[in-house]
Amino acid sequence: MWFDEAVIYQIYPLGLCDALDKKDSDHRILRILDWVDHIKETGATCVLFNPVMESDYHGYDTRDYNLIDHRLGTEEDFQTVCQAIHKAGMKIMLDGVFNHVGRGFWAFKDIQEKKWDSPYCGWFHLNFDGNTEYNDGFWYEGWEGHNELVKLNLDNPDVRNHQFATIQNWIDLYDIDGLRLDVAYCLNDSYLRALRQFANGVKPDFVLMGETLHGDYNLWMSDEKCYSVTNYECYKGLYSSFNSANMHEISFSLNRQFGYENWCIYRGKHLLSFVDNHDVERIASILEDKTNLSVIYGLLFGMPGVPSIYYGSEWGIEGRKRDGDEALRPAIEAPEWNELTDFIATCANAHTSHPALCYGGYRNLHVWSKQLVFERACEEERIIVALNMDDVPYVAPFDAQATEGIDLITGEAVSFQGGRELPPHSVAYWKV
Numbered sequence: 001m002w003f004d005e006a007v008i009y010q011i012y013p014l015g016l017c018d019a020l021d022k023k024d025s026d027h028r029i030l031r032i033l034d035w036v037d038h039i040k041e042t043g044a045t046c047v048l049f050n051p052v053m054e055s056d057y058h059g060y061d062t063r064d065y066n067l068i069d070h071r072l073g074t075e076e077d078f079q080t081v082c083q084a085i086h087k088a089g090m091k092i093m094l095d096g097v098f099n100h101v102g103r104g105f106w107a108f109k110d111i112q113e114k115k116w117d118s119p120y121c122g123w124f125h126l127n128f129d130g131n132t133e134y135n136d137g138f139w140y141e142g143w144e145g146h147n148e149l150v151k152l153n154l155d156n157p158d159v160r161n162h163q164f165a166t167i168q169n170w171i172d173l174y175d176i177d178g179l180r181l182d183v184a185y186c187l188n189d190s191y192l193r194a195l196r197q198f199a200n201g202v203k204p205d206f207v208l209m210g211e212t213l214h215g216d217y218n219l220w221m222s223d224e225k226c227y228s229v230t231n232y233e234c235y236k237g238l239y240s241s242f243n244s245a246n247m248h249e250i251s252f253s254l255n256r257q258f259g260y261e262n263w264c265i266y267r268g269k270h271l272l273s274f275v276d277n278h279d280v281e282r283i284a285s286i287l288e289d290k291t292n293l294s295v296i297y298g299l300l301f302g303m304p305g306v307p308s309i310y311y312g313s314e315w316g317i318e319g320r321k322r323d324g325d326e327a328l329r330p331a332i333e334a335p336e337w338n339e340l341t342d343f344i345a346t347c348a349n350a351h352t353s354h355p356a357l358c359y360g361g362y363r364n365l366h367v368w369s370k371q372l373v374f375e376r377a378c379e380e381e382r383i384i385v386a387l388n389m390d391d392v393p394y395v396a397p398f399d400a401q402a403t404e405g406i407d408l409i410t411g412e413a414v415s416f417q418g419g420r421e422l423p424p425h426s427v428a429y430w431k432v
Contacts, residue, residue, distance in 0.1 A: 001207070001227070002207075003178065003207045003228060003270060006045045006091065007043055007046070007309070007352060008046050008306060008307070008308040009039045009042060009048065009090075009308075010048045010050070010308055010310045011032065011048070012311070012329040013032070013049055014059050015329030015330055016329075017029055017072060017331070019071035020057070022071045025070040026072075027073040027074070028073060029052070029078055030073060030077050034334060034335075035311075035335050036084050036085055037088070039335075041345060042309060042314055042344060043344070043345045043351070043352065044348065045091060046091035046093060047085050048093045048308070049095060050278055051095045051097055052095075053067060055102055056102035056104045057102075061104070062101045062102055063104040064105070066166060078174060092174065093176065093209065094174075094176050094179055094180070096180065097182040098182070098187070099152065100142070100183075101149070101152060107124075108120070108123075108124065111126070112136055115138065123152060123153055123158065124141070125153055126139065127140075132147050143186070154187065155190070155191070160194060163195075167198070167199065167202070168202060171206075177205070177206065178206055178207030178208065179207070180211065181195075181208055181209065181226065182211055184211050184229065185210070185212045185213060185220060187210070192208075192210075193224050196208055196224055196227075209226065209230070210228070210229045211229070214233070217229045217269075217271065218265065218266075221266075221269060227270075228269070228270050228271055228306065229271055230271070230274070231272060231273050231274075231305055234250065234254065237254075238299065239275065239287060242292050242296055243287065243288045247369060247370065248367055248369070250372070251372055254364075254374070255364055259361070260361055271306070273304075273305030273308065274300070280321065281319065281320055281321045282318050282319035283296065284317060289389070291425045293316055293340055295387050295388075295425055297343065297344050297347060298409075298429075299385070299427065300347075301351045302357065302429055303362070303374075304360070307348070309344065311335075312332055314344050315335075315337060315341050347409065350408040350429055354408065354431070355378050355381060356376045356378045356431075359378045360383065362374060362376065366396050370389045370394070371390070373385070373396050373398050381431060382431070383429055383430065384405070384432060385428070385429055386430065387427045388423065389425060390425075391425070392424055393424060394421070395419045395421050395422075396419065398420075400430070402432035403416055404432075405430040405431055405432035408429040408430075409427065409429055414430055416432075
């Protein structure tokens with residue numbers, strides 16, 4: 001599957017294109033054309049677009065699944081962008097927001113007008129004996145208590161048919177290669193199975209990647225449901241291990257998920273790995289020691305999973321959750337490039353070029369408070385990933401089971417005789 005070897009580049013278009021607070025129709029989505037070469041040069045192989053369809057405000061409050069948000073542009077504009085991305089050799093995933101819609105969704109507005117006479121009452125969870133703070137004259141279930149997001153009845157065949165026809169339309173118009181399923185942890189088992197069966201019938205290598213937070217990801221990820229899910233467990237472990245100088249935390253999670261023991265729960269699966277995204281603090285804001293920005297990205301691209309880059313973070317922009325979602329999803333006139341971007345591109349290219357970093361298992365070789373050395377191995381090759389987040393060099397005591405190798409990041413030959421010194425704030429990928 002192409003996703004197994006992918007590097008994802010995530011864009012929140014309403015933010016990047018400075019469309020969020022606009023009311024006029026414009027061709028703002030075409031700004032992404034200026035980013036295509038940059039995205040390709042980072043080593044990304046797939047662009048993930050957060051919502052681009054017509055919505056009440058932030059994209060997750062859909063008004064119409066089949067209209068490009070007028071603030072971004074037209075169907076033809078987005079086709080132009082998708083064609084440019086595909087021409088550059090990259091895949092495309094869209095954000096599938098199927099659990100809920102906005103209050104401006106056309107079927108919900110029909111109920112507001114016609115009440116119980118609307119043919120769309122069965123599309124939602126309604127009660128005409130109740131009400132909400134919006135005083136529609138009826139109660140409805142909102143997503144996790146947010147009544148601006150109206151929960152759909154996904155067991156209704158008409159709702160499913162409408163959404164599946166939407167996906168078919170997106171494939172026909174934009175030739176998309178997969179979906180990020182928003183709040184996949186809210187989508188029931190029957191719906192996920194039906195969605196996977198439909199998607200595979202339309203495009204056999206179509207990827208469903210679900211947003212999941214906590215719990216056993218196997219509840220949503222299998223051969224019959226999501227192909228992959230978001231790895232929030234390791235997201236937390238990544239920044240927390242650096243900020244608390246405790247590499248035992250992330251190494252425990254990685255071994256628990258991908259190690260060789262029989263109880264390891266996601267071995268052979270390809271979860272989406274990330275250090276930030278549109279919902280959480282930028283890594284440059286949450287990481288207490290900024291000199292470790294390159295180190296945490298080195299770990300991201302060396303550990304099991306499909307690594308993801310969030311637009312702007314590749315050159316270290318900041319954004320704090322306390323300042324609101326808009327601070328995490330800023331408008332950016334043009335992409336930038338610096339030493340961090342250079343390093344990320346090097347790691348990304350190493351990741352996509354070496355099967356051990358895409359398919360290899362996970363085995364801890366040395367874990368200390370500020371250092372971590374682990375092995376990624378498959379039939380074709382064996383790679384040792386070593387990092388030191390400390391301000392001083394560190395000689396890592398581990399058995400490389402080899403006398404020499406080559407560093408895939410620097411291209412230099414290395415010797416393991418007498419131990420191997422890790423420079424301060426460094427990452428190495430040693431092919432042995």
